[in-house]
Amino acid sequence: MAIAKMSKVMLIAPTDKQNDLLDAIQELQSLEVTSLEQAKELFTENSIALQEVDTEKMNALQQKFEGIHAAITFVEKNQKQPSLIQKLKTPREQFALSELQKEVQKWDTDALVEHVESIRNTLRKKDDELKELREKEALLRKWSALDFYPKDIFKHPYTKTKMGTIPQTTDNRYLESLKESQWIVVQEVYHTREEVGVFATYSRKHQQEAKEELAKVNFSVTWYPFDHSPKEELQLNLERQKQLKEAKNSLVQEMQQQEDLVRKLKLYCEYAFNEWQKEIAKEQLYSGEHLFCLHGYLCDDVVEQAKQQIEDYGIASQVTVVELEIDPEEYEETPTVLKNHSLIKPFEMMIEMYGLPKYGEVDPTPFTAPFYLVFFGMMSADIGYGLVLWLATFIGLKLFVLDKGMKRNLMFFHLLSYPTVVWGIIFGSFFGVDMPFQPLSLSKDLTTIMILSIVFGIIQIIVGLFIGAYSNWKKKDYANAYTTHIGWLAIIFGLILYLVGSMILNIPILATIGSYVAIIAAVLIIIVSMLTSSNKFAGLASGLYNLYGISGYVGDVVSYTRLMALAVSGGSIAAAFNMLVTFLPPVARVTVGILLLIALHGLNIFLTFLGAYVHGLRLQFVEFFGKFYEGGGKPLKPFKTYEKYIETKQKSNQ
Secondary structure, three states: OEEOOEEEEEEEEEHHHHHHHHHHHHHHOOOEEEOOHHHHHHHHHOOOOOOOOOHHHHHHHHHHHHHHHHHHHHHHHHOOOOOHHHHHHOOOOEEOHHHHHHHHOOOOHHHHHHHHHHHHHHHHHHHHHHHHHHHHHHHHHHOOOOOOOHHHHOOOOOEEEEEEEEEOOOOOHHHHHHHOOOOEEEEEEEEOOOEEEEEEEEEHHHHHHHHHHHHHOOOEEOOOOOOOOHHHHHHHHHHHHHHHHHHHHHHHHHHHHOOOHHHHHHHHHHHHHHHHHHHHHHHHOEEOOOEEEEEEEEEHHHHHHHHHHHHHOOOHHHOEEEEEOOOHHHOOOOEEOEEOOOOOHHHHHHHHHHOOOOOOOOOOHHHHHHHHHHHHHHHOOOHHHHHHHHHHHHHHHHHOOOOHHHHHHHHHHHHHHHHHHHHHHHHOEEOOEEOOOOOOOOOOOHHHHHHHHHHHHHHHHHHHHHHHHHHHHHOOOHHHHHHHHHHHHHHHHHHHHHHHHHHHOOOHHHHHHHHHHHHHHHHHHHHHHHHOOOOHHHHHHHHHHHHOOHHHHHHHHHHOOHHHHHHHHHHHHHHHHHHHHHOOOHHHHOOHHHHHHHHHHHHHHHHHHHHHHHHHHHHHHHHHHHHOOOOOOEEOOOOOOOOOOOEEOOHHHO
16 A cells, blocks of 8 residues: 555667557556657667657647547437446446447448538538528518519609618607607607617608707618518528428438437547547657657556567567666655555545655545545434445445446445444434434534534544654655654644643553653654754754644644534434424324435435535645645656557557
8 A cells, every 4th residue: 555666767769660559558558758868869879760640640649539529429419329328337338449449440431520510510511500590580680571672662753762671668758749740750660678660651752851850869770681572581581491390300301310320429529539649649759761669657566567468569679668767766756555454545636636646655544534534424423424425436336337446436435435424323323313322422422523523523633643654754854754754743742641641540640641742743853953954043943943833733633522522413403303294293204304304314324424525625634734745746648559448458458
């Protein structure tokens, strides 16, 4: 249970075997490809010209991948998709890279994408036309009362007619003003909340006066671009919309009948992504006319597997594998891989959220997991709530086909269900109902529960200080190991002895020993700080400031009282919900009351688990990690396949 030991390897092979080797490494999915200056020097010293990466090919593959991905999104949007439950219960197909290539080559992949793109463009054009028709429909519906062609009356030799709108007002003053005009004859066609559609007719002799009148009422001319009357044009418009909708439905139905279309596209997407990534990986290679060199990191226990993979591809005799030592100076650049027991592994997600440890440092996962289990269980303590979480996660793990990330997350919460039940038994709570047995009561034993919370906090802080001391000692930073960790461990143990001797066991000698231990440890922190500093006054100030950190430790310890607070709040809310239902009439309790309980407890379960999850993380990240953990490690980024739609298997498993 620690950080996996890493190996650094250099693979040298003939240039014509470059794709084979990349396929083998990609299928392995465990090796991070990096550049190596020694390889560059090896090539240049032997006057070997390095080949340039084909960026055009790389960009073309990227565009192809993005195009396929867009095609998949479009088809899935327009095809009936299986339900989420069906998706989760359907296992993904498994392919080795060679199998995937053979499968994709069974059909014309480019033609397939072009076919989908053609349908998408056609539908887009029809949608644009429909949008335009609907905009015209809105205009035509307003003027649909007209059964004549408006432009016919615009050409009268003695009068001039304008088609347009005026704003609608509460008192209709604009319309009334036009009706009272001596120059204009107005005909109202339609009336809405925003505007009034009218025909305004006036003599050409008095058009100046008429224009002034129209300007006063904010008359706006409506352009009529059609060749028929509004009534006729509306019918034509609706008929054209119907035709377009039928054409769209026909295209979509045709696409829906192609049941394997999405599958083909997804397989092609996987293949295209893999090819694109191979071209990206070539940027890290040093390739000459006859030889190329690949360098990377992988876990030590995967080296033999990598060699076997190369052998399975039939190129072992042509590939030279050179294992290189990782110097401590290279630890900063070496990727970190956490390696823990299956029961501890789900808790690695917490470490990843905070930041991986640097290579060569301590993996906090095995120390974090037990504390988080205890804390989460204590904060959410309820037998019923724990059983709900256990059942939900158990069903998810057993019935559904999940990817590695989802399975790990579900296993994480499944493990948390056990301490929730255990603490529910300790507190004697079942969906907020007090059980006959209550080793600790959330209503009567608050002081005991608070003390227990503080004790848990002190234990975790001590563990954190021990880990920090070990890490600094390992780095041979002895002074910092004492002033930051060992000294404070001595102070804490001294204070514990003092409190136990004076307040619990009433043994004065024990209290005296504890006080002396704490005082001596504190003085030594100041002395060590002075001895290791070039400026003694600065060292004294540093030591005194270090001792001022006692206030931080007090705050950290107090912070653990949230364990009690959340346990009490969750239990109190659950009990309040139960009491609320008792106020209902007897008949309502077994009808509405049951539904109400399910809803209220469902809400409380969500809030309780959310609070326990967040506050549990805070205790780990702030109070615990703050004592020893730095983070800043680099995750391993292996050269791998896409694996969004399929699972990749190794050639040896074919």
